[in-house]
Amino acid sequence: MDAEQGLPPGALPPGSVIGIVGGGQLGRMSAMAAARLGYRTHILTHEAEGPAAQVASGVTLGAHDDPAVLRRFADAVDVVTFEFENISADGLELLASLKPVRPDGAILRISQDRLAEKRFIEAAGVPVAPWHAVEDRAALDVAVGTLGLPFVLKTTRLGYDGKGQRVIRSPDELDAAFDALAPHPLVAEAFIDFACELSVMVARGLDGGAVAYDAVQNHHRDHILNLTLAPAPVTPGIAAEARALALRIAEALSLVGLLGVEMFVAADGRLLVNEIAPRPHNSGHWTMDACPVSQFEMHVRAVAGLPLPPAVRHSDAVMKNLVGPGEMALWPQIVATPGLLPHLYGKQEARPGRKMGHVNRLFPRGALPGAFGIAAALGPLAHDGSFSEA
Ligand SMILES: Nc1ncnc2c1ncn2[C@@H]1O[C@H](COP(=O)(O)OP(=O)(O)O)[C@@H](O)[C@H]1O
Ligand SMILES: [Mg+2]
Structure with missing residues (x-):
């Protein structure tokens, strides 16, 4: 049987290898779903015994910013996806030059950067909380003026599970928060007293x-x-x-x-x-x-x-x-x-x-x-x- 026959244009036939960047639980559960559809998965991770590697058919061990590692990984797969968002722009470009990357690296770049993300979402006509880019200490004072107190100060990159952000309730907290949160720039957001x-x-x-x-x-x-x-x-x-x-x-x-x-x-x-x-x-x-x-x-x-x-x-x-x-x-x-x-x-x-x-x-x-x-x-x-x- 030719499994490719009749599939939509570009669709991967059963037996193809889905490459997943990242070895955590999201990769694990994606790999299990892929197996049910007859695909194999190949994981790029530094953890040989991590959650995804345990259930995948192949693993490339190494750093996601090492070009040699990325090349070996791309060689082993038919398409690349992610469960881990913090791959470098250079790493992404290299992968995209070798195999289809889905979602596209441009999307990852937007989601990696809270400022780019807010600008994009607003441009799509979707509301976000009022915000202010904080490139330097002076911009933080402007942010207090426009957003009022309290507000939330966040790093633009690498935040997860509330790491990389602080609620600012008084002007006394500005200096310490500005110094503690890195890397800069930061983004200040109005505190939303959400329902x-x-x-x-x-x-x-x-x-x-x-x-x-x-x-x-x-x-x-x-x-x-x-x-x-x-x-x-x-x-x-x-x-x-x-x-x-x-x-x-x-x-x-x-x-x-x-x-x-x-x-x-x-x-x-x-x-x-x-x-x-x-x-x-x-x-x-x-x-x-x-x-x-x-x-x-x-x-x-x-x-x-x-x-x-x-x-x-x-x-x-x-x-x-x-x-x-x-x-x-x-x-x-x-x-x-x-x-x-x-x-x-x-x-x-x-x-x-x-x-x-x-x-x-x-x-x-x-x-x-x-x-x-x-x-x-x-x-x-x-x-x-x-x-x-x-
Ligand atoms: N502007 C805000 N106003 C009120 N609460 C917020 C605001 N931003 C974040 N939070 C709270 O902090 C949580 C984590 O923030 P989020 O921006 O989603 O960062 P993370 O990358 O850590 O998930 C949110 O789910 C929400 O509960
Ligand atoms: Mg969140």
């Missing part, structure tokens, strides 16, 4: 067809995602607007791949986009059990040039992250509780703040309970009372 945080996963294929999953609500703890509620308990109007904004950004980027779009719902119901990530996203893990086609399969399909099925949801769901040694200690109870659907990432050491896995809990469509019901449904994982505001 809640939402995200939408959107995918766009080689043929330009795009799909968006339902908007979900995210709860953070210590700046790390703790819970995702699918669908977000917001009005149908807000939910539709969130999907529309995510699709508009994907279109403006000419995305081929998967994109997570994080948003704030302001007190007046207006949506403001916070940041974008052109890869699978922690707040999309609920799709692994609540949707016929998970975010990881959608990612693989988009990158491989396959058709994108509708991003439908057959169940409501709660996703709870398993973070650090405390929550890993609950593993025996988690696997003993019917209805909890666990996913572990194969990380050897449960350091504080490290994402070790997640658990999904499904409910019939329309039956997502309130905070009390969610806590009850999560059983042993409601251990610290952190669902009171869910």
Whole structure:
């Protein structure tokens, strides 16, 4: 059988190798989805025993900024994608000269830089929080004048899980924050007293067809995602607007791949986009059990040039992250509780703040309970009372 025959133009036939830059859990779960579709995956990582390498058919070990390593990696694959966003512009260009890179490096460059990201999102006609570029100390005083207090000061690069940002509540804090946050430039953002945080996963294929999953609500703890509620308990109007904004950004980027779009719902119901990530996203893990086609399969399909099925949801769901040694200690109870659907990432050491896995809990469509019901449904994982505001 010629598996290529009849596939859309440019689509990878079964047996092709998808190269993934980055060896963490997002690569692992993408590799597992790729295997189900008959693809092999090859990981570029410095961790021989990392989460993705454990389940891939090949690994190139080395640094993602070493041209020789990148060449060896590109030689081994048919297409390149990412689960790790901090590859250098030079590294990206080298990869793109050797194999198709999806999503395109230009998209990665926008998402790597909060200033470029805000400019792009605004230019696409999508609202963001008021912001001010902070190139030097004087610009910080201007930012206080235009944004008022409090505001959030962030690095433009390399931030994650709340690292690389500070809330400034008084002018006394400006000097220390300016010196502590690096590299410069920084970006100052108005502090949004949000009603809640939402995200939408959107995918766009080689043929330009795009799909968006339902908007979900995210709860953070210590700046790390703790819970995702699918669908977000917001009005149908807000939910539709969130999907529309995510699709508009994907279109403006000419995305081929998967994109997570994080948003704030302001007190007046207006949506403001916070940041974008052109890869699978922690707040999309609920799709692994609540949707016929998970975010990881959608990612693989988009990158491989396959058709994108509708991003439908057959169940409501709660996703709870398993973070650090405390929550890993609950593993025996988690696997003993019917209805909890666990996913572990194969990380050897449960350091504080490290994402070790997640658990999904499904409910019939329309039956997502309130905070009390969610806590009850999560059983042993409601251990610290952190669902009171869910
Ligand atoms: N302008 C803001 N106003 C209020 N809260 C914010 C603002 N920016 C960020 N936050 C809070 O900090 C979290 C992390 O910020 P984010 O910009 O998403 O950085 P990261 O790259 O760490 O995810 C957000 O999910 C939100 O809870
Ligand atoms: Mg974020």
